[in-house]
Amino acid sequence: MSPKRVDKEVRKKEILHAAMHAMARKGVNVIKIDQIAAAAGIGKGTIYEYFSSKEEIFGAAMAQFLEKIENIQAKKLFRATTPQEKIKAIIDSWVEATNTMAHDDLKLLIDLWAEGIRQSNPELKKIFDMKKIYYEYREIVSAIIRDGINAGVFRDVEVEVVSGIFLASVDGLMIQWLLDKESVDIRKTANTLYDTFMQGIALQRESGNL
Amino acid sequence: MSPKRVDKEVRKKEILHAAMHAMARKGVNVIKIDQIAAAAGIGKGTIYEYFSSKEEIFGAAMAQFLEKIENIQAKKLFRATTPQEKIKAIIDSWVEATNTMAHDDLKLLIDLWAEGIRQSNPELKKIFDMKKIYYEYREIVSAIIRDGINAGVFRDVEVEVVSGIFLASVDGLMIQWLLDKESVDIRKTANTLYDTFMQGIALQRESGNL
Amino acid sequence: MSPKRVDKEVRKKEILHAAMHAMARKGVNVIKIDQIAAAAGIGKGTIYEYFSSKEEIFGAAMAQFLEKIENIQAKKLFRATTPQEKIKAIIDSWVEATNTMAHDDLKLLIDLWAEGIRQSNPELKKIFDMKKIYYEYREIVSAIIRDGINAGVFRDVEVEVVSGIFLASVDGLMIQWLLDKESVDIRKTANTLYDTFMQGIALQRESGNL
Amino acid sequence: MSPKRVDKEVRKKEILHAAMHAMARKGVNVIKIDQIAAAAGIGKGTIYEYFSSKEEIFGAAMAQFLEKIENIQAKKLFRATTPQEKIKAIIDSWVEATNTMAHDDLKLLIDLWAEGIRQSNPELKKIFDMKKIYYEYREIVSAIIRDGINAGVFRDVEVEVVSGIFLASVDGLMIQWLLDKESVDIRKTANTLYDTFMQGIALQRESGNL
DNA sequence: CATGAATGAGTCTTCATTCAT
DNA sequence: GATGAATGAAGACTCATTCAT
Incomplete structure (x- = not known):
């Protein structure tokens, strides 16, 4: 692989990076190629040396975004051993994402869902x-x-259904946080989510009052 | 007597209805005025007899959509008396929404969040x-x-935080359902959500296993 | 001729009247059929019962406008007998026009010239x-x-050329007055125009200093 | 070095030039952006690389037109020293304008007045x-x-009023010339205007025959 | 007759994409 | 390779005209 090749790859990543930021901030349907180019600090035409269309940039940006999120999750899950730790790891991935990535960047999730x-x-x-x-x-x-x-450790719940519910909580919290950063105390919410979910699917000594 | 006025009102509602459908199906940023007109079975120019701009249609459609959702919730909540029933009512509102409204129509939620x-x-x-x-x-x-x-009935949780989590679950489930109707068994999910959430915030005889 | 017929004629005149006002005020290219209808106090569609197109209204309005102006001139000229009186009559027609007709109405002259x-x-x-x-x-x-x-009474000038110059003065003054009512003291200007023009083509005892 | 900048400036002038021609010929309110683009020999979109709106083109064209006219006058007036020469210079500016500029181009005056x-x-x-x-x-x-x-040299006229009249003559003659090139012998008219106006405000031995 | 709701051709403007330099 | 000037297809909106009531 020649150094040129490497340069090309590097430059492509740079553009993608800028594109992801720009798209996330303004919205995929709103962002203009000019703005991406400006954000990447290059000429408008240059973008087409690396991507064949706006759509392709969109796809690449989405893929990169997903990869980022998945990396965070994988890293957390990797260290977890018990089921409880793993559940915690997924919640922590969310916390980590809101810490690591910019508020604006995470808005891309909306476009991902929309798509x-x-x-x-x-x-x-x-x-x-x-x-x-x-x-x-x-x-x-x-x-x-x-x-x-x-x-x-957990009671005999409808596994697939509960899984969906759990993931739903995290997504829904992300929406609230994206809508209003201040309205969600991430740390406290993460802990509470863990507690209530754990208790929600915990084995019960006596069948309760429900 | 004002038959003209009534007609105008009716027609406006019709257009709004068609606009909401079209916008929900294709996405607010993607839909074209021509398509709305076609969906409403009228000429392009007629739209502007009732709305002054695309933006205004958006606003009206969004408002109407929200109203629909809120009506469903209000109706359900109205009948509920105990806290448990009220929680159930909110979950049921979601079920009702997925029953009452078309799958496509509910996609507007995404645009609402995006906006x-x-x-x-x-x-x-x-x-x-x-x-x-x-x-x-x-x-x-x-x-x-x-x-x-x-x-x-409930233990002493962080009320605001738990509220956010609860609503988050419902929103997140909606996303999964919107992404893939078949992947979510609404009835079963609603029941399970109610059970796990109730147990999650239920008073505990002994402080549990977490 | 039935009374209906008369009514039609009358109504047509009314519309024309309103159209002339509206066109003059806003400009022929700017005025909308709706505005003319509103100004005439009738429905938009009714206009087409009397005129077949906007263009036709324009033509009719122009013709009526010209007629008005010419009537004023004819009336003044009619009473004049000597050449001096006749020149004065034409200038007075201009004065009369600015008195009789609204400032706005006379703006139609511009559209007449443009056409x-x-x-x-x-x-x-x-x-x-x-x-x-x-x-x-x-x-x-x-x-x-x-x-x-x-x-x-007058010296042996190039008659056709001088005529053009004389009429030009009146037109040019109209422009200045239309541009800025306050900037032209009509009465004073009319007198001065008469004096200078008369002296300008007057027979001279001695050929002057020019 | 900035060849790019120079090119851009040049191109902008070219477009403006074409726009001015087109607008003058067809009328500011009638001309379409497409026609300007066609007249400039460029694509419709290119216009917007240089001007942000049709309105801006109008303004620029008008300003350029006025500048042209004023340049001609300034040049003529610059050489004139006596009052008579100066009056002659203004008349000659009109002659020069009709010589230098195309008949069509000068039609922009009408739009200037209308505006x-x-x-x-x-x-x-x-x-x-x-x-x-x-x-x-x-x-x-x-x-x-x-x-x-x-x-x-001149008698004691109402200076401001006479000034208006003088300028009016020139404007009015321009209208007649614009309406019908052939109907106005510019050279002869210019001379006659000078003669009659000079005599019109000349000192008189005896108060004349009026 | 009178009306005004409906219409779509026509206009301005935007922007992804191309391509000459 | 990089650039940004040029482009025209596409889209929001306007308005003269039609026509059902």
Whole structure:
């Protein structure tokens, strides 16, 4: 691989980085190629040396964004061993994301959902398929919960359903935080989410009052 | 007598209805006026007899959408008396929404969030302020939970935080359902959400296993 | 002729009247059919019962306007007998026009000139041909001046040229008055124009210092 | 070095030039952006690389037009010393304008007047204020005539009024020429205007025959 | 007759993409 | 390779005209 090649790769990453920021801040449908170019500190035409269309940039930015998020989660999950720790790790991934990434950057999630929901561009499905991603997310959490049930830590809940609910809480909290940073005390919320969810699926001595 | 006025009102509602559908299906930023007109079965210019701009249609559609959702919730909440019933009512509102409204129509939620998060249009803030709406939602749920705590049904949780988490679950589930109708068994999920959440904030005989 | 017929004529005149006002005030290219209808106190569609197109209204309004102006001139000229009186009559027509007609209404002159200069609509040439109108104006004045020369009151000027100059003065003054009512003292200007023009073409005892 | 900048400036001038021609020929309110682009031999979109709106083009074209006219006058006036020469210089400016500039181009005067009279666009008032321009024109001529009076060449006329009349003659002649090139023998008319106006305000041995 | 709701051709303006330098 | 000037397809909006009531 020649140094030129490396340079090209590096430059492409730089553009992608700038594009992701810009898209996240203004919204994918609103951002203009000029703005991405300006944000990347390059000429408008140069972008087309690295990407063939705005759509492709969008796809690449989304993929990169997802990768970032998944990296955070993978890192956290990697260290966790017990089901409880793993649940905690997923919640902490959310905390970490809000710490590591800029508030603006995380707004890209909305566009990711929008794209997944409307699938306006079938091409993008090849790069990232939100339906599939969520299916896999639920599988991961399901495995964790199943482990907990088998270990006698969690009660015998509908695993797939509970997994969806758990992931839903995190997504929903992200929305509230994106809508209003100040309205969500991340640390406190993370702890409470962990506590209530754990208690929610905990084995019960006596069947309660519900 | 004012048959003309009635007609005008009716027609405006029709257009709004069609606009809401079209916007929800394709996305607020993607829909074209021509498409709305076509969906409403009228000429492009006619739209402007009833709305002064695309922006105004957005606002009206968003407001109508919100109203629909809130009506469903209000109706459900109205009948509920105990805190548990009220929590159940909110969950049921979600179920009802997915039953009453078309899958496509509910996609508008994404645009509502997107608008709230990026506030690309300051005018819309006058019509609906997502930040405020969520603040108020949390207040409503907080009151319910507080009642439950006072009644000795719920344990002494961080009320505001838990409220956010609860609403987050519902929103997150909506996302998953919007992404993939088949992946979420609404009825089962609603029940499970109720059970786990109730148990999650229930009073505990002994401080548990966490 | 049935009374209906009369009504139609009357109504047409009313519309024309309103159209003339509106066009003059806002400009022929700027005025909208709706505004004319509103000004006439009738429905938009009704206009098309009396005129077949905006263009036709324009033509009719112009014709009416010209007629008004010409009536004023004709009336003044009618009473005048000597060449001097006739020149004075034409100047007085201008004074009378600024008195009789609204400042706004006289703005139509600009559109008349614009139409004449650009002849954007060949059809209008049939209704009024500015080129011809000015030719005839000059003829009228030329005849007056020629009379004066023959009578030994005016010196032997280039009659056609002087006529053009005289009419030009009046038109140019109208422009200044239209641009800024306050900047032109009509009465004083009329007198001065008469004096200087009369002296300008007067027979001279000695050939002067020029 | 900035060849790019120079090119941009040059191109902008070219567009402006073409725009001025097109606007003058067809009328400011009638000309379409497409036509200007076509006249400039460029694409429609390119116009907007140099001007931000149709309105801005109007303003720039008007300003350039006025500048042209004023340059001609300034040059002529510069060489003139006596009041008579100065009056002649102004008349000659008109002659020069009709020689230098295309018949079509000078039609822009009509739009200038129309704009001044109706002030449909308040923004344009910042660029050129016809009311003010005419006020200043009259001031210039007034100074000349006052000089002539003081020098004992002109009689004691109402200076401001006479100035208006003089300028009116020139404007009015321009209208006639614009309406019909052939109907006005510019050279002869210029001479006659000079003669009659000079005699019109000349000192008189005896108070004459009027 | 009178009306004004409906219409779509026509206009200004934007912006992703191209391409000559 | 990098650039940004040029472009025209596309989109929001206007308005003269039509026509059903």
